[in-house]
Amino acid sequence: MRYLPKSPADRDAILKAIGARSIDDLFAPIPAEYRLNRDLRIPRQMAESEIVDWFRARSRENGDAYTSFLGAGAYFHYRPVVIDALISRGEFLTAYTPYQAEVSQGTLQSIFEFQTMISELTGMEVANASMYDGSTAATEAVMMAVRLTGRHSAVIARSVHPEYQEVLSTYARHQGLALTTVGFGDDGRIDLKQLQQAITPQTACVLIQSPNFFGTIEDQSAVAEIAHKNGAMLVVSIAEAVSLGIVEPPRQADIVAMEAQSFGVPLGFGGPYCGVIATRDQYVRQMPGRLVGQTTDRNGKRGFVLTLATREQHIRREKATSNICTNQALVALMVNIFMTVYGKVGLRELAKQNLAKAIYATQEFSRHAKVLFPGAPRFNEFVVQTTADPYAINNRLLEHTIIGGLPLKKFYPELGNAALWCCTEIIHRSAIDTAVRVAAETASASKSLPETDVEEVAR
């Protein structure tokens, strides 16, 4: 086996050195009746070239070379090549969690820079070293608000990513945490009147997403005012990180839970991504996850360490702020490099291109269909309602190697034939024009469309 650095003679010599007759001696502690006396029934050992061939074939079966208008919590932005060049360095790729600070300063300093930039961009005072993803970050942020307020219910906007809501309800079930959802108005924003009615003296926090699942930017000041007036915290989830280049961050929030995938992380069929929690200094001791802090060594030299570990499971066990251990460090490094490449000016220009493409697309779609939720600003996503079934439109678009918007029937049946479209900077105008044209053609042809063309399995 090519990964194993031993010759048969080495193995014999080691057996002799430890006083064992055969390798079986070493497995003697395992009761004989449980030992496996056959080969595992898995594929045979493959050559490297065979492995590459197998995965190339899978890659070709997986929508390679399509133009995609999908967003909905996973965004296709251009990834500067320096990201992979740098994260492929073995010293980053093959290092462990930086518990031994003297031989981990590279990882530690880069996390410190990551925490700094996330704080700058979110308008918060402190950010952690990463969470698994946006869904678990939002969930853990709500649990953090529960600990901070001592209250045991939360109010969730229905315009938060539906899968984030599902994850939250999975976690909440066994923590005595009651969840109430609040719908959205005609502008796609959280319904403030409903919110006012839903919030109680037992509400630990209000969770909104901005830009929300429909791409609409929430009125954060209005939501913050209602939450704070009732002694509840405001938790803001951000799923599209590039929006921060141009959209005012939720400065009135108490906790920001973010998905940073947009910052240089491949779509990768849904993961690994990079969750982050950011908050105010005063709440840091209830924050989940790892934190890197600046300090000095015994000679007074600046250095970095993992800190405030008494919040964490390896010290506090069942009293920890979270059970999280392994996080998303290498993905956070991708995010860090991306933020460094674009920086103060580039992030804004990048976000501006997203905004411009989305505005152009909404104008074009509006000619033949209804773009929902006018009246509130959007970033790079928008909801298009058509007379034709969006699955039918998408099937036709596939013939043009275009993946259309996400049909919303499964999550929001009341919106009818609606789909969520996303335009990032990589979408060409010609693709937008084609998509708009095919959508319009499908609408006029939809009556004659055979039923079987429509993908009925709601994703």
Place this chain on the structure above:
Amino acid sequence: MKHMTRKATRHVSQNEGLIFEKSSAGKAAWKLPPLDVPEVDVKQALGDSARKDLGNMPEVSEIEIIRHFTRLSTWNYAIDLGMYPLGSCTMKYNPRVNEVVARLDGLANGHPYQPEKISQGALRILKTLSECLIEITGMDAITLQPAAGAHGELTGLLMVRAHHHSKGHPRKKILIPDSAHGTNPATAATVGYAVENLKSNSQGMVDVGALAAQMNEDVAALMLTNPNTLGVFEQEIHKIADIMHARGGLLYMDGANMNALVGKVRPGDFGVDLMHLNLHKTFSTPHGGGGPGSGPVAVKQFLEPFLPKPVVITKPDATLGFEYNRPQSVGRVRAFYGNFGMFVRALAYIFANGPDGLRQTTEDAVLNSNYIRKGLEGSYDLPYSTPSMHEVVFSDKLQAKKGVRTMDIAKRLIDYGFHPYTTAFPLIVPGALMIEPTESESREEMDLFIEAMRSIAEEVNEDPQLALNAPHSTRVSRLDEVTAARKPILRWKPQ
């Protein structure tokens, strides 16, 4: 001291400040293509939501970024540089072909919501990996959704709870041995269970008598790491399983130490009801400085209805798809389908090994840990003489007489060119040195390690200050963690 230069030597490393300290207005590392749609007025488009500025974000050029991160990287130790003997962390070689296949366009750029008919490649990967892991663990079904080991534990206990709930009583507590990882009790608390400690016996194994006495109808499950954190296989595992099952409890296995078992024995065959795997340990996906991980949970058939949704199914037309209609599911534990990129890497690792390679890997891992054990016996105290599987735990009892503790020995090991072992864990061994070489170490590398550790033991007798003030060769030494925690500085701010 006398052997120090065999493994390591001094090497110039570059100083490098924080990226913010290199920033100045007008430098840039980006270039966007010309916009092919009309420009927009941001203020008009976004109104009050328009952002005014981006604070202290850096402005630097591309070469500065390359040098910045390359310099930082050289301050890290890594598997690629040498043995990384962290116990229970399984720091094995991370094959490079894994990285290549994970970056193939169709896989790296696949959107989680793209139509199933153009996602057959990704679905095939999910299905093939699932089948391999089910066979390796001897279980019946699996979810790949959890993002790391602790997340897998959470998913597993949610299923335990759902199972008991379906029987009418969710039960109240989880039994956890005192040698367990901290994630186990933290997870039990997250799922709303009380934690009850289980004492180890004099051999470092579960005290079966105590378990029988503690087991009752309030106990939902036992969370057992096997081999345990001492590297010891629970020889009475069948009795443990019987005790749990007789009172309706479940046996959960923490698979952190699965590297000792793959291809040699299957947890499903010795009574385990459900378990998680750490793809970033046993299946070679890179640790990356702390993640990403991946923590699939494999279960017996009776727990299958409770798996998180969606699950991968074969449809009537023989294509693959996701099934969401799972009324008994515990729900979702993460958006989308899990850390897919790690699935690609783990599967590539399984393909590269095959059944013979995986078995040889396990045998070499156990062989290596026993070689280290033999080499250090006498120099360090071995608190439990029970046979070692893939890792061995010593204590600092002999060195403590000179005031030198496990952390000091670990810091001194850095000067010899090695990453430290795991210090002060498991908690049942005061001053533990927990060493897991993995199969990736050659005899030569292990000989250097043994030589270094013996040399340190000699130094401690002759001149304990060498260890107490170590490391001596690193850029920084003995960072002030107390001040870091008392007066936290968690971000850079302009002077």
